[in-house]
Amino acid sequence: MYTDDRAAGAEHSQTATAVRVWQNLRALVLEQHDRRKDVMDALGMSFARIKALRRLAARPMTLRALAAELAVDAPYATVIVDDLARRGLVERSPHPDDRRAKIVTVTGPGRAAATEAERILGEPPAALLALDAEEAAALDRIVGKLLAHG
Template structure:
């Protein structure tokens, strides 16, 4: 890898991972752990079986149960019996949970201040260049 590529990657990493602690902003704004907000964001897409939610969160099933218990107590999700398999539970987001998921998504997806402050021609160049990396 060239020195130039390493410098570019270091700036990209700093911008995305280090410059603004978005995870902490989500935690502070929502008053819950980041893993709970990740669960809400996953459930905002579709209802999910408990076992699938554990897989998506990369957590074990007992911890996923604790996460869902807490979200349920907060009125952000509900657990229902899976209509296709009565042995399984499906977790569904509530309107309040969807609102919290939207807040978390807004925080996580907002561009870093330094990036947003670039002049339009620089943003166009970056967009063109990064488009080649997709």
């Protein structure tokens, strides 16, 4: 019985640690070092539009596919694409296989804006750069392991 209680206690401790680590990671990335505001200020548009632009820079897609990737409804995806098109960042063209659909493609200025967004979002915070090589390597291994377990 004592062994079962100890195992249950260790499992609870491991779960409590995992919860604490997750809360700290969320606070680190989404609160303390949230780059979304920096990107919105730099590009002068909402993060939803920036997210759409980054997805379209990766590959052209239909409005329906973009809506699915952004987890928004089709009318909202249309609003986003209309605004990006007005800004000259994307363009619509006929879909080669479906007359009812349009393909949305990023333009040269759109690609430049998406690249700038990626640069800002990818810039590590000073606290991460301040880790010594051993700490950075350990964190890299751990994060890699977490990503591999999806």
